[in-house]
Amino acid sequence: MPKDRSELPPVEELLTAAVTGLGGVERPGQVKMAQAVGDAIESEEHLAVQAGTGTGKSLAYLVPAIRHAAESGDAVVVSTATIALQRQLVDRDLPRLADALESLLPHRPEFAILKGRRNYLCRHKMAAGMPEDEDDQLFDPREVSATGRMVQRIQDWANETETGDRDEIVPGVSDQAWRQFSVTARECLGAQRCPSGADCFAELARERAGEADVVVTNHALLAIDAMEDFAVLPEHDVVVVDEAHELVDRVTSVVTGELSESTVSLAVRRAGRLIEQGVADRLQEAGEDLRALLAVAPPGRVDTLPQSLGMTLALVRDAAFACITALGPRNKDKDDPENAGLRKAAFTALDEVHDTAQRMLDAFGPASGGDGAGDDEDMDSAGSPDSASSRDSASSGGANGGGTDVRSEEVHRAEVVWLEEGRGRIPPTLRVAPLSVGGMLRDKLFGDRTVVLTSATLALGGTFDSLSRQWGLRAGEWTGLDVGSPFDHPRRGILYVATHLPQPGRDGLPEAYVDEIAELIEAAGGRTLGLFSSMRAAKAATEALRERLDVPLLCQGDDSTSQLVKQFAGDPATCLFGTLSLWQGVDVPGPSLTLVIIDRIPFPRPDDPLASARQRHVAATGGNGFMAVAATHAALLLAQGAGRLLRSMDDRGVVAVLDPRLATARYSGFLLNSLPPFWRTTDPAKVRDALRRLTADA
Numbered sequence: 001m002p003k004d005r006s007e008l009p010p011v012e013e014l015l016t017a018a019v020t021g022l023g024g025v026e027r028p029g030q031v032k033m034a035q036a037v038g039d040a041i042e043s044e045e046h047l048a049v050q051a052g053t054g055t056g057k058s059l060a061y062l063v064p065a066i067r068h069a070a071e072s073g074d075a076v077v078v079s080t081a082t083i084a085l086q087r088q089l090v091d092r093d094l095p096r097l098a099d100a101l102e103s104l105l106p107h108r109p110e111f112a113i114l115k116g117r118r119n120y121l122c123r124h125k126m127a128a129g130m131p132e133d134e135d136d137q138l139f140d141p142r143e144v145s146a147t148g149r150m151v152q153r154i155q156d157w158a159n160e161t162e163t164g165d166r167d168e169i170v171p172g173v174s175d176q177a178w179r180q181f182s183v184t185a186r187e188c189l190g191a192q193r194c195p196s197g198a199d200c201f202a203e204l205a206r207e208r209a210g211e212a213d214v215v216v217t218n219h220a221l222l223a224i225d226a227m228e229d230f231a232v233l234p235e236h237d238v239v240v241v242d243e244a245h246e247l248v249d250r251v252t253s254v255v256t257g258e259l260s261e262s263t264v265s266l267a268v269r270r271a272g273r274l275i276e277q278g279v280a281d282r283l284q285e286a287g288e289d290l291r292a293l294l295a296v297a298p299p300g301r302v303d304t305l306p307q308s309l310g311m312t313l314a315l316v317r318d319a320a321f322a323c324i325t326a327l328g329p330r331n332k333d334k335d336d337p338e339n340a341g342l343r344k345a346a347f348t349a350l351d352e353v354h355d356t357a358q359r360m361l362d363a364f365g366p367a368s369g370g371d372g373a374g375d376d377e378d379m380d381s382a383g384s385p386d387s388a389s390s391r392d393s394a395s396s397g398g399a400n401g402g403g404t405d406v407r408s409e410e411v412h413r414a415e416v417v418w419l420e421e422g423r424g425r426i427p428p429t430l431r432v433a434p435l436s437v438g439g440m441l442r443d444k445l446f447g448d449r450t451v452v453l454t455s456a457t458l459a460l461g462g463t464f465d466s467l468s469r470q471w472g473l474r475a476g477e478w479t480g481l482d483v484g485s486p487f488d489h490p491r492r493g494i495l496y497v498a499t500h501l502p503q504p505g506r507d508g509l510p511e512a513y514v515d516e517i518a519e520l521i522e523a524a525g526g527r528t529l530g531l532f533s534s535m536r537a538a539k540a541a542t543e544a545l546r547e548r549l550d551v552p553l554l555c556q557g558d559d560s561t562s563q564l565v566k567q568f569a570g571d572p573a574t575c576l577f578g579t580l581s582l583w584q585g586v587d588v589p590g591p592s593l594t595l596v597i598i599d600r601i602p603f604p605r606p607d608d609p610l611a612s613a614r615q616r617h618v619a620a621t622g623g624n625g626f627m628a629v630a631a632t633h634a635a636l637l638l639a640q641g642a643g644r645l646l647r648s649m650d651d652r653g654v655v656a657v658l659d660p661r662l663a664t665a666r667y668s669g670f671l672l673n674s675l676p677p678f679w680r681t682t683d684p685a686k687v688r689d690a691l692r693r694l695t696a697d698a
């Protein structure tokens, strides 16, 4: 074991030891990637690496990351999009890697997992120092008793747990039950002031992370750490973002604000116990106005601010501000430790309501919202003829508000507001999100650390340009590397595009598609993963084909997705149909998955408010909105979907895309260049023959 950091073996030697220790074989792409990651860390230059399935990319970044941690004494942060990958790293890869490398490093590599604060049990809230948030009147009695049982389970588990990590509770508990025992980072009192601070689970997890060489976290926490004023992750100068194709969506979710009757009611319940009733009532009334307005408003993007909405948002904002003022100075908690938790929770909910209402008003330009001081002048300006209503008239000149004024507004617009329909007991909700998170990522994430981004799918249309633009990286600030895949795609896989079929329409799955799917499945003897662009299409195909085919057909929603995938993997004759989570989440090597069917190019829905606003914004600033947003989105998903086919060196099969536009549309080259280099055909007879041969060999 080297005692001195300067004696550390080079990355290549450590990788050989790691691969040998784990009983694998070294692959050229893996070596190339490990060297590139080592070089990027040393030269402090951002790196994007596309590494196909089977490369062994986690070792290729973990080895140089561990070496850097041993050399610098600082932790390296590894961020993932999914819990499955987090678990794989922490439960499987890192322990084995630590065993394999221990003798070559000054100390055994230590690792830890760190999640957001709300994932840990809050001892202070548990000790009833903070309010219960749920309004039981909203729930039906069955839900209340189910929640009650979960609450009891959490309480029993709380007496035994050593980590306080919600994921330990099996079976899992609902968000509603868990919320009664957890706080967000903003609601937390801070370990210094909290009476339970010394035993706090979240703090203990942070402490463990502070001593680790590798800290595994998720994209959301990475974004919060980079963007908030307070540090969440331990000090680090290198971040590896795995599943980097998900980064923009995850960061967008973190910075999306929401406002509804529920968020306002929560703030009222929390503040109501601490302030004069009349002040809280004013917020309650503003929340009721909001509820009434949203109940009749059409869902979708809000391009121009209607006068009524502007006035209501200003009312909500000002009423929340009045409650904040009534709560008194924020540092009053020192003299009032009893109520510290209640006050912090009230401030958090009120700030959220106030800031989100203001942010929504700001999204329509400075005249819409005022400065947030909450006086009558602000309310007047929100509804004045020369603000909201004048924009209304400007927008009436063309489709999507395409008049000159709106177009120039579009160029300057930074955020988009939309209304989401209510579902069950979730009321209609207004949301606000940035049109781009690139600037934020560039300043906050890439600003003062080296970032390695990796995934099996980063080079869309054959280049990294689309994603690097979304990440906010400029030419010269980063390097891109595609280490390929160990799989022999042209010999082991066929990409079949059904050019003889009609283009997909708006009215569900065409009959010709159902016939084509049936013929393909018959030729494959089952063994089919059907990836549909909507749940409606997946269900329609399942219903139609269950009557026609002899093979078992599972559809997403019949059971939990993990259970369905298990059943599908266990029986080659079985087919599984579904939508989005299957496009990315299925890993079934072997003959059970021989055919992947994709019904249509997965463009975002035309009524997707964020995608359509982003597309329009790119167009207004002189770019090609369709290619930058819709085609990029489709290329990513198509590549992920097609990537389900070959999962091991022995796999063979067909990816069948029924949408003829993949071969005929002007943008098809971009999409095809995003896919693995399968052998291509448009001949249905050839494909069915190939499937029959594969089935006979299996």
Ligand code: SF4
Pocket (backbone or CB within 6 Å): 117, 121, 122, 123, 124, 125, 183, 187, 188, 189, 190, 191, 194, 195, 196, 197, 200, 201, 202, 203
């Ligand atoms: S420090 Fe924060 S999270 Fe920890 S017990 Fe106290 S309030 Fe809860």
